[in-house]
Amino acid sequence: MGDNRWTPLFAAYVSKLKRGSNGWWNGFCPLHENPDTSKTPSFGFNGRSGGWRCQGCGESGNAYQFLARMENRPFDRDRAEDVQWARSVLRERFPAIGLGHSYGRGRRHSGGTLSAAEIEAAAALAQLRKEMQGE
DSSP states (O other): TTTTHHHHHHHHTTTTEEOOOOOOEEEEOOOTOOOTTTTOOOOOTTTTTOOEEETTTEEEOHHHHHHHHTTOOOOOOOOOHHHHHHHHHHHHHHHGGGOOOOOSOOOOOOOOOOOHHHHHHHHHHHHHHHOOOOH
């Protein structure tokens, strides 16, 4: 499984992404930072696992929780309806993530590695969406 699996999801919401080390990426936190006025990004996510954290606001979680936060929706990983919603949205908007049939503690997802071109395309699409929404 590649280091970039979850990157399209985060690239859709996190500004000014830069590759870090050990599968981590850094950018400006979409929960509280304005990339036009903030100087140092405080948000990081792991492209391989989907885990994320912000050193600025202290928020953290997994990819499903991140999606729910960005969609302004509550999420409980133990509620089947919430997991089903997240998986449905991810399959529709981010098919390159390649979700398998299982989710939860100790289980692995099946999926492929994303190329640099696919990551750039996801970031460009996210930027276009932001521009179209007037952000």
